[in-house]
Amino acid sequence: MDFRLGPKSDAFRAEVRAFLDEHLDPEIIERAHRSGTNHDKDFHRAIGAQGWIAASWPAEYGGQERDPFEMTALRDELRLAGAPTDGMGLSLIVCQTIRRVATDEQKADFLPRALAGEITMSLGYSEPDSGSDVASIKTSAVRDGDEWVINGQKMFTTLAHVADYVFLLARTNHAVPKHKGLTMFLVPLDSPGIEIHPVHTVGGERTNATFYTDVRISDHYRIGEVDRGWDVMTVALTFERGGFGLSEADRVWEQAVGWAEETRRPDGSRVIDDAGVRERLATMRMHNEVARLLAYRTTFVAATGGLPGVEGSMHKLFYAESMAADAAELVDMLGSEGVLQRGEDGAPVDGWVEHLFRHAAVTTIYGGTSEMQRSIIAERGLGLPRSSR
């Protein structure tokens, strides 16, 4: 066994750090935090210019053939630095799917621009009445000659207000069971008939509700076969569940420890000398280590030719649930000042703990709720009989 990522990853990690030192102005982080839009066009282009949006891809598609452990190093450094990466993550999910199921003409149209960071994609799966049961969506696409006409509403279309496309799941056949009548489209967000309304989250992120009224798009924008959208989307969801490494919890833990070591109480003692503070930070560090190992195991399984479905679910479940519990412990640990928000005078740990508490609630839900992860672990991992819900 070897728990190190390895020398190639270490070298790449150093390269990424040097890049972040140069390109990740603290103002970019602050702007993302204030706006709730975890994406920065210039920074995204700079990442694209490095060839890092799909760095693991084969060279023929514009990738650098980075191995999965180098990719972990890249993501870890972006997370630790607090870089705004939603645009990178969402675009990559879409691009992975395009690479696997789209036509050559579509690949040539979308992939080079996306990998260069010139265009950004968002995801349009969820609807007001369809969350975890995403196959029940109602948004429809009706064929009209060489075009499709789309009507409906999507929820949690994160980045739609700054992105160029939405990867949209629509119903194209009402006569078949719900999973079998769906089709995926890459809809240009500047198409007439699209309205974007902001939705603000308790985590401070801005996401969107998007409305589609007689939106006409060419058949060029259909990704994969008609009525096979469920299979296409499953490809994308596999990538959404994989690819986790370190998390916000690791960054905030480091910040909190630094703060506790430097800060003194009125009696002159260091905050880190307080038993309640020490125990909470130690416990959180242990949870972070387990989350990191579960993430790295997911990477390892994928790197050695496996499909880490259950492993990915275990990581998602543990990282999100322990982050939520630890964030609450850390807010308590800060006492009355724990409620102070970023920007307030005297906000401990620059308000990042208070922010983590709000953000953590989001992580237990998006990308597959904790309940869905437990079902996957129970049924696919433990072989328990399928639940009747």
Place this chain on the structure above:
Amino acid sequence: MDLNLTDEQDEVVSAVRALLTDRCPSDVVRASEPGGFDPELWTAFCRVAGPTIGVAEQLGGGGASLLDLELVCEQLGSFLAPVPFIDCVVAARTLAAVGDPGRHCLDALVAEPSTVSTVALGPVVDGTATLVTSGSIAGVLIALDADELVLVTGAGDGAARGNLGSSPLADRSVRDPGRSVLATRDLARAVHQQALDEWRTLMGGALVGLGAAALSIGVEYAKNRHQFGAPIGSFQSIARDLAEAATLVDGARLLAREAAWARSEDDEHFAPLSSMAFLFATRAARRASTVALHVHGGYGFTLEYDIQLYYRRAEAWPLGLGDPRRGVAHLADALFGPAGAS
């Protein structure tokens, strides 16, 4: 990164597993209660993997790494094997760590690996080490008595104190006239601390095995037990608890292996990792055995079903090191230095 075992490790694990499958079914575990020791099983076990495999080859040992040993402990834990492997391995490695003063005793252990040895984990008070793990069966005892790490040979009175985990626990006097001093002052404390960290790691491995085995008993029961016309494992409230326990056990296994690996590959991080591995395996084993017992319904609290054997030991084994809550404070010291340091 490589999370696979080597071929050699696979072979050792398979050999231990084969032996325990054959020689340590649950009725052997039951028959060993309350004393918690099966001498015949131990003799057979020592022929496959005696405790001095954990000592360097030039000292007559097998040169096994702490990771190799941790993998063996996972198997011991999953069978609840009533053998003192962890205590013996830690004692042998402690004798090796002190050099010449421990050499004579170590040579004797190499010559006769089934001799039971142990390190008292807690401090000696008024000449007595209390509730020493394997204390009722050990012929070799190492203890930290104030500033001295001492060695006492010779059997105790042989009676284990009645206890939750049916472990061979006994109080042992260390003021024996024949005692010898293995190390003093800083060296004594450092060697003892190292022994505790290695014990934490190996016990972490045993608890991972215990938790995984308890979980699979619970899962099998949930698949086969029907109520309301359906297997109870199809009920979400049951599936949910089992899925969470499985996640804890998988995380604990990775962490125990990482800690053991770090002992030889990343020693700078060994102390905090061993502490985390022990704490997290404790939580995982307790949660898994509690859930698995609960899934059995009324049968879970009958002595007839095996799950109670796991449930009791998951609570009892980690207490060799005292209140786990104090273990969190110990982890904090390893991460941040002692409180009030500056």
